Amino acid sequence: MIRTVFRMMLVTSLKDKITLFYALLFPILLMAGLGYYFDSPEYRERLLVGVIALSTLFWAVQGVAFQVYGQRNKGVYKLLKLTPFPTVSFVLALTLARTLLGLSINAIILLICAPMFGIALPFSGVIQLLVMLLSGMLCFTCLGFLVVNFARHEGQINMLSNLLQIPMVFGSDAFYSLSAVPEWLARAGKCLPFAYFVDGLQAAAKADIQPWGVSMVIVLAFSFVILVLAALTFRWDPDHREIGFRLRKSAANG
Amino acid sequence: MNRVLLRASGLVKRYGSKSVVNGIDLEVREKEVVAVIGPNGAGKSTTLDMILGLKRQDAGSVTYWRDDYKASVGVQLQSTPFFPGLSALDNLKLFAAFHKRRLSVEEGLRVLELCGLRDVARTEASRLSGGQQKRLAIAVALVHEPKLVFLDEPTAALDPRARREIHELIRRLAESGTSVVFTSHDMEEVGKLADRIVMIRSGRVMAHGTPEELLARYEAANLEELYLKLTEEGAT
Numbered sequence: 001m002i003r004t005v006f007r008m009m010l011v012t013s014l015k016d017k018i019t020l021f022y023a024l025l026f027p028i029l030l031m032a033g034l035g036y037y038f039d040s041p042e043y044r045e046r047l048l049v050g051v052i053a054l055s056t057l058f059w060a061v062q063g064v065a066f067q068v069y070g071q072r073n074k075g076v077y078k079l080l081k082l083t084p085f086p087t088v089s090f091v092l093a094l095t096l097a098r099t100l101l102g103l104s105i106n107a108i109i110l111l112i113c114a115p116m117f118g119i120a121l122p123f124s125g126v127i128q129l130l131v132m133l134l135s136g137m138l139c140f141t142c143l144g145f146l147v148v149n150f151a152r153h154e155g156q157i158n159m160l161s162n163l164l165q166i167p168m169v170f171g172s173d174a175f176y177s178l179s180a181v182p183e184w185l186a187r188a189g190k191c192l193p194f195a196y197f198v199d200g201l202q203a204a205a206k207a208d209i210q211p212w213g214v215s216m217v218i219v220l221a222f223s224f225v226i227l228v229l230a231a232l233t234f235r236w237d238p239d240h241r242e243i244g245f246r247l248r249k250s251a252a253n254g
Numbered sequence: 255m256n257r258v259l260l261r262a263s264g265l266v267k268r269y270g271s272k273s274v275v276n277g278i279d280l281e282v283r284e285k286e287v288v289a290v291i292g293p294n295g296a297g298k299s300t301t302l303d304m305i306l307g308l309k310r311q312d313a314g315s316v317t318y319w320r321d322d323y324k325a326s327v328g329v330q331l332q333s334t335p336f337f338p339g340l341s342a343l344d345n346l347k348l349f350a351a352f353h354k355r356r357l358s359v360e361e362g363l364r365v366l367e368l369c370g371l372r373d374v375a376r377t378e379a380s381r382l383s384g385g386q387q388k389r390l391a392i393a394v395a396l397v398h399e400p401k402l403v404f405l406d407e408p409t410a411a412l413d414p415r416a417r418r419e420i421h422e423l424i425r426r427l428a429e430s431g432t433s434v435v436f437t438s439h440d441m442e443e444v445g446k447l448a449d450r451i452v453m454i455r456s457g458r459v460m461a462h463g464t465p466e467e468l469l470a471r472y473e474a475a476n477l478e479e480l481y482l483k484l485t486e487e488g489a490t
Contacts (some may be wrong), residue, residue: 004351008340015339075333079394082306082329084322085352237308 001085002093009097016063023059024105027051031113034175044117049201050174051113052106052129056136057165057194059102064144065157067094072148077236087236091145099137106133121205128204128212135216136197139223143193145230168194173202193222256284257319259402259433260305264314267300267457274300276457277314282402287424287434289448291441293485297457298437299332302404325353328395328403332410334387335394336379342366342390343375346397353398362397368426369393370419385416392423403427405436409443421446441477451477453484460484 014020031051035044071077080087114121121129143164151157171189172178178186178195189195200215260282267275275297282288292298303309305316306329320326336345343362350357357365366372369389374382379390388408395403405424409417417440424434424447438444444451445465453461453468461468461484465477474480 001351001354001356004347004356008337008344008348008351011344012337012339070338071335073333075331075335076337078308078333079329079331079335079349080352081308082324082327083349083352084324084354090352 002089005085005090005093006097009094010101013063013067013094013098013101016067019059019063019066020105023055023063023102024108026058027055027109028112030054031109032116035113035117041117041119045119045205046173046202047175048110048113048117048119049198049205052109052133053136053172053174053194053198053201054169055105055109056102056133056197057140057168059105060098060137060140061144061147061165062157062161064095064098064141065148065151065161066154067098068145068148069151069154069157072235073238075237081236095138095141098141099134102137103130103133122207125204125207128207128209129201132197132200132204132212132216132219135219135223136193136200139193139197139219139226142223142226142230146226146233149230149233149235164192165194168192171195172198174198193219193226196222256286258283259319260317260435262301262305262314262316265301265304265311265316266313267297267304267309268312274457275304275311278454278457278459280305280452280459282433282435284401284433285428285431287428287436287447287449289444289451290435290437290454291439291444291451291481292454292460296454298454299406300457301454302406302435302437306404323402325398326401328398328400330391330395330403330405330408332406334391336387336390338378338380340379341376342371342379342382342386342393345379345390346393349394350397355398357397365393365397366390368396369423385412388412389416389420392420396427400432402433402435405434407437407439409438409440417443441481445477453481455485 031047034047038044038047077087080090147157147160147164151160167188171185171192172195178189196215196218200212200219203212203215258281260280262278262280265275265278266273278297278301280301290298290301300309304311337348340348343359343366346362346365347357363372363375366375369392371386371389371393374386379387382390392405392408395405409420412420421443424436427434436447448465450464451462451468452459461472463471468480469477472480472483474483
């Protein structure tokens with residue numbers, strides 16, 4: 001049964017054209033444009049890692065948030081609660097399907113962009129990259145679940161996602177070195193997981209084990225904390241939270 | 255007398271100092287069609303949510319005829335919970351999987367046919383008309399051949415033809431031995447389908463019985479008159 005659910009989640013996630021644009025087409029166009037403009041092999045390698053990280057962030061945070069919001073508001077989780085199928089298994093199937101698609105998108109970006117600018121990655125580095133991408137995907141998927149738990153309408157998903165995503169991108173080494181930015185911005189970036197995710201990807205691209213390992217541990221620690229927060233605030237019904245306050249609206253409805 | 259499938263006793267639900275449901279009792283027997291009626295805000299949905307386990311009651315109890323009742327209960331909610339990008343048939347297969355059932359294409363088509371949706375089996379669910387989506391929601395509730403079905407306003411906002419098709423479907427379900435609990439604001443529909451009516455107002459059961467019993471007890475010419483009498487301010 002879980003296979004059917006997983007397969008259907010793959011199909012429904014693939015139909016999410018807006019997130020696909022931001023996770024696939026936008027990073028490729030960004031890489032092509034900036035890679036063409038900045039004629040430096042070092043910068044192009046940084047750029048490749050940056051666009052992969054950006055793709056992961058968009059796919060996981062906004063993609064999950066919009067998908068979960070749509071399913072929750074249509075009453076899918078409410079109906080799911082009335083079946084013997086555990087909600088946890090459903091969330092797991094959705095997360096796995098999106099992770100698989102997210103990794104495929106990353107692979108497509110790599111396969112298109114690396115040859116475009118003659119970037120070669122060592123084999124062990126590719127393996128490290130894959131593991132880092134997996135942990136990043138987990139972390140940002142949890143963040144997507146957390147964001148949607150606090151959004152009352154679709155507009156708030158964008159607002160809340162951007163509130164987290166923009167400081168994360170600007171406070172990381174994704175597209176420029178943080179040595180050139182004000183110290184407070186670099187410090188702020190280190191309070192969020194994206195900077196460590198980018199550090200881990202950059203270390204993986206150089207097959208550098210030690211900094212990669214440190215970044216992995218930190219990203220996984222963030223994942224755990226965000227997962228706990230997302231689970232505690234999870235809403236299977238627009239008017240209901242697992243714990244904490246309940247919206248007053250439900251009282252009025254009767 | 256048929257056995258009891260569901261017994262809800264003394265259900266109470268409060269939000270702060272406001273009581274939404276004040277000691278509602280409801281019993282559903284095998285092969286019975288029960289209509290739960292009442293004005294908007296009467297507490298019908300909250301009562302159903304408590305019966306289905308979606309909301310926790312502050313007092314009272316709900317007992318089903320079996321412990322693993324979820325496997326034998328089908329629910330159609332007022333919303334149309336479909337997965338975007340999936341066809342009507344795929345949505346049905348997915349919900350069957352949620353009920354731990356593997357649905358073959360033939361079985362899926364049979365359920366869709368029962369709900370008048372065979373021709374649109376391969377159409378994306380989100381592209382179906384409002385009436386077709388409503389029928390798909392009912393098909394989803396029936397996909398695991400439940401013994402007891404809850405239909406929350408199954409014909410709301412449907413055209414007369416679609417309404418008639420759903421009426422026939424409910425009759426067929428009752429004939430096949432499935433118990434149906436439905437909510438409705440359409441008294442003509444209630445009169446046609448219900449074996450028993452439970453009238454709720456201000457979180458209490460105002461009246462219950464067969465349509466004939468209620469018409470005689472309240473000296474009403476028809477169910478609409480009965481409804482108006484019972485929902486008048488000051489009616490007891």
